[in-house]
Amino acid sequence: MACFRTRPAGWFSIILFISLFTLFCHPAGSVKHKDFKTCEQSGFCTRNRRLADSVTAQGDPYLSPYHIDPRTLKVTNGQLEAIVTKTTLTKETFTFPLLISFLDSGVARVTLNEDKRQRGQIDLRHGSTARKERYNGAAAWALTGDGLKTNANIKVATDEQGFSKVAYGPDNRYEATIRHNPFGIEFRKDGQKRVKLNDRGFLNMEHWRPKIEKPQVEGQDAQAPLTSLEEDEGTWWDETFNGNTDSKPRGPESMAMDITLFGYEHVYGLAEHASPLSLKQTRGGEGSYDQPYRMFNSDVFEYDLDSPMTLYGSIPFMQAHQKGCTTGIFWLNGAETWVDVTKSKSTANSLTMGLGGHVDTQTHWMSESGLLDVFVMMASEPADLSRLYGELTGYSQLPQSFAIGYHQSRWNYVSDEDVKDVDRKFDKHDIPYDVIWLDLEWTNGKRWFQWDEHSFPDPISMNKQLDESHRKLVILTDPHIKSEGGYNIDDELKSQNLAVKNKNGNDYDGWCWPGSSHWIDSFSPAARTWWKSLFPYDKFKGTMSNVWLWNDMNEPSVFGGPDMTMPRDNLHHDKWEHRDLHNIYGLTFHNATYHALLERKKGEILRPFVLTRSFYAGSQRLGAMWTGDNLAEWSHLQASIPMTLNQGVSGFPFAGADVGGFFGNPSKELQTRWYQAGAFYPFFRAHAHIDTRRREPYLLGEPYTPIMAQAIKLRYQLLPAWYTAFHEASVDGSPIVRAQYYVHPSDEKGFAVDDQFYVGSTGLLVKPVTAEGSTNVDIYLAPDGENYYDYFDYTIHAGVGKTVQIDAPLEKIPLLMQGGHIIPRKDRPRRSSGLMKWDPYTLIVVLGKDGKAKGSLYVDDGETFDFQQGAFIHRQFVFEPEDGLRSVDLAARKGPKTADYLKVMKDVRVERIIVVNAPGSWEGQQSVRVVEEGAKSGSTNAPLSWHAGGDGKAAWAVIRDPRVGIGRDWRIVFS
């Protein structure tokens, strides 16, 4: 509903608005808050926030009851071990083994375990059969195993005052100072203080304790007030929310710690939240949230905007950035996690090297269970951090090339005939697309692997029609399995004991789309093997090699369950409780599907495409994500941009929002603007709820349809640049679309800008129009001394650290090219990306102030893993005033399939080179000299035409058909 989004001015209208709201406005378009916990409704969040408050009130962080016994300190092979002891008010002591690993990369990993639980010396309540240890499996799912090599050359010095200093990392430029009592670690790089763990004394490892039943005093209902030494047990044991009781057989097990980031005003990351890119404060202060950022994967449809509320996925990775340095915190824990963010302004008289006032960001991380396992990464700029994080958790999958084209989806295309009809209509209206999607109604009564025979009598003929244009079909399959005798999938799941169990060890039964359902326990290797067995084409009838998958509802979503998911005391493989690994479940299911798709047919190995809604650190290795069930409102279009950017910061850049908005019917203007923005999401898919009206782009009519078609074709034109950006992400973890701070890390004015962004390393800067009726936008240009050129007409805008206004009538996407870049394009619009495979390239050379430009291009078959054996083309294009334009091979090593691939690609050429900001000296010049590697004739000439520009537009020149191969070295000489 639109009414609760409007913001009337003035008190009267506010009152009117409120009363109208109460009277008529059914909040059908808003999140059901009561279904999801607040911190106050979560026992461990309340306990840890309360602890933080009481420590703060005492004003002395040195009262923290944790200390290292120096006698236990041990250093072996780049790792420091010790025992941390906690002394309670009642003078009891508990011990926690500490392990600090100093990695070759300069990353430090701090792990704290609990002795008693580790040894299994605890008793479980309610006769539970759950595991007794703190969960230690998160690393196996999130980390690839790379980047973990420890640095044997660390230097450790322990002094009399109770400090151990460790110099580590490349050139020992990193330093960790471990304070013994109370326990805390300060990290420095190049002498600069960056991070401190337990700075404020909020460290809290809730040790195991037995439940002591208090004797009931007769005639006295109320419990005796707590003595000063007693703790409030109120939230320790069974916890009830929305009518569901969590039996908590291990009692309170949370762990929390504060981490201070010195000198950082801006922190980013912690996907996924509908909140600004630069994270807001969560306690105190005007304009801050009143809840911590929550990470507990949940099916939050129609979610709130500008909120720290949890969403479908969680990546507990935070980037803190200031001019000159960037720091990352990766909190490796799969349980529910809350993070408080506050910022404190230091005054000028602080001891920080005599600098003026600065801002520290203080964070407080709280998890319900599991190990304390935190990575501290110190880098110079965001790109370094992306690489470090990617090294640990893996880089983004290099998808098949169709996956970065345009996706047409709706809940639902109702029949195979419907799909064929939509397919024909796209061609008829000359609009390219690559993938058409089927939401859950393709199934026979929500039974996965079974087609609805009435509506989809002949899926193969549908797939074949799509395949003729190299198009794909994606179908939805979820982790819940209809509980029904006679349904072979459910029968197998049960008989092979592969389902998630309830606390009593029986198959857990919950409610989802099909009604009563079971959930595959994708943590179990046997379950994953079984899942693989379901996908071969001869088993999964109606599928063929152009059919791919969509995993939805994998938070997992359980209708009517606590927090819309399964009970925390459910049991998984190896008897781990659901609470321990809840945030990882979605990744394991996504992973199971990914691997199943690798083995559908012997000898056919295509890169799997699997879209997931739920995710965790590491999910980027497996496919794409989207931001879930948004609304067809301008505010959601706006919110989609910081959300997509934050996915990049959080290491899972293959992201996008439902174009058009999932719930509700967008106005034609909104839909059109959304296509223009969506054409710049890494994942570009239009999707709509079953109750919305049809909105395929060809249905809107003039002037909207042609404008949307232009936006889609612009995406297709730039696919070579996009694919190159995806490749970069797959080798160094860099975001595919990049925020202002990421591209200009030393321009402080851009640190909070999150409504415009760059495409990969191309210098393409886009600022989508996200306001109704807007016909211009203000775009912020960093003071980089470069000119920015309008993509369409080469109008010049100077980068001076200010915003410039550019016209953006409905048909225009505000898109600029930063000087100094070379952008690869393909200018022939085809019906799908697959049909553009053999088309020639156009290179846009945008000369910088110094007359130079640089850019790169990555090409491979877009389907198989042959690129891993060298079947790819990786080029750098360099333009220098003296040398002209050169194509240089960036492929460091040739592989066994390199030569064959180059042969296949030998006829693919560069058909056109456009030089923007072309020197005036070229005026009158008729041709350029082209020198190609291996050419028999030495050099040839290609025609050059120079155009003056003028009227605020840059001069430009076109080189007509130089006939150089895209896979070869060549040089074009302009003088």
Next chain:
Amino acid sequence: MTVSAALLLLSLTAVVRCAADPRSSESTRPRGVGPEFAKFYKSPTEFSCISSPLHKIPISQLNDDYCDCPDGSDEPGTSACSHISLLSPNTSSVNPLTDNITLALPGFYCKNKGHIPSYVPFNSVNDGKCDHTHCCDGSDEWQHVGGTTCPDKCKEIGKEWRKKDDVRKKALGLAMKRKKELVAEAANLRHLAMSRVDELEIKLKSAEEKLKETEKVLEETEKSEKSKMVRGGVGKAGRAGILAGLAKARIEELRTNLVEVRKQRDALSGQLKELETTLSALKEEYNPNFNDEGAKRAVRAWEDYAARDKQGVWEAAKDRDLDEISKPDDESNGINWVEWESGDDSTTGEAESILYGLSAYAPPSLRVWLDSKITSFRTLLIESGILADNSGSSSSVESPAVTTARSKRDSAKTSLTNTQSDLNNAKSDLERDYGADDVFRALKDKCITKDSGEYIYELCFLGSTKQKPKKGGGDTNMGNFVSIASEYVDSDVDAEGKGLGVGERVVLKYENGQHCWNGPTRSTVVLLACSAQEEIWRISESEKCVYRMEVGTAAVCEPDDGKETKRTAEKDEL
């Protein structure tokens, strides 16, 4: 749109040109050029762009896979100019002409020997896909990119097409036959309607006469009865008293019951409010994402209910009236029964009694004369409105003769009104638009249905369209017929000949169906194409509560090939 319009235009010019063009030019035409454009490609040395002839390029740049002409005419045989379209992102270098970007050529010309020549869009040339549907000879993939080879399939495709065309023509023949029948039936119906008009006109005339007659009779009867009535005197005293007694008792009874019914009403409206609150809560709190059909149906029904104008909404004022009515009668409220029960009728008709009383004193010989004079004088007074006419209204007694005469007059009046309206209807029906040849007259109120998943859809020609849920619940009216219109369509026809095809189609518009919550009233656009049988092919909801039905009917069949869709067939006459 631009391209297809150009295509259409070109196919027309082509007919003209073909006759004039020597066949021999075909062999020398550059790749992809259709015969109608051959004249632009005759120079052996240079080529002038078709839309801007001053722009000349050397012949070596013709079909060299690089786009030189702003209208793309230098690349008739490649995809190099396929970006020239309003749909493509414009960049100054590639599209130097920012306004009016159109291709000069309709596409790549496939000769399709053995079948029908055709154009494929330039973006389909050398893309690795064999577009046999339009280019059965496979010539669109002459570059064999990525090893693509497209065999010449014109022989088999042409054969298949001709076979299908025969079937289609046969079907069309059948359909035309059926249409003839429909037209004949419609003519017959029209004829019947016309004769009914004649009939009704005669009937009307006689009804008018009858009315006149009965009115006269009534007038006379009344006159004579009025005079009689005077002598008969007025009713007996006390009779009204008895009636008042009965009326009082009856009113008491009704009053008691009214109070009782109001109590029940209040209780029920309390319950209704409770139910409405429950349903509002359901609507607010249900999760639309669960797609629970039961819950959604309930919410939808509730929305419809909530959207409807409520009948019998009680206002406070009305309730105050009821409060008044419910009070017992006394001197100050309602009717003072005491007055009525005890009094007699003597208070009424005083003036007249004096008149009649006067005559009583006259000698009997005079009395008759006087009486007749007084009666006529009274009649005069009544007629001139000076004296109230008590004969009909105040007295419950009317003579049977007058009653009979009045009822005869009334029925004559009714009959006249009915006849008049029948005639009007019949006349307007004749003037109503029943489409060409009045053909829909034959289909009027004929209903056809289609089973479509959850619903059965019903179309009644010139009646209404309906959605009937299979899982129970009432029918939903999707619109009532308002007019016949037409619409240009461009869609496919399947192997069985079902589908709208390409061209102007007859449309039946149905509007003002059931209201949609937060939306318009439901309406349906019924698009018709030729078919031997009346049949609903497809139903879709193009916008919320705006339905589209594609329907086959012989009523719209045209003798000529009126529904062929294939681009190939458009070129049939080339």
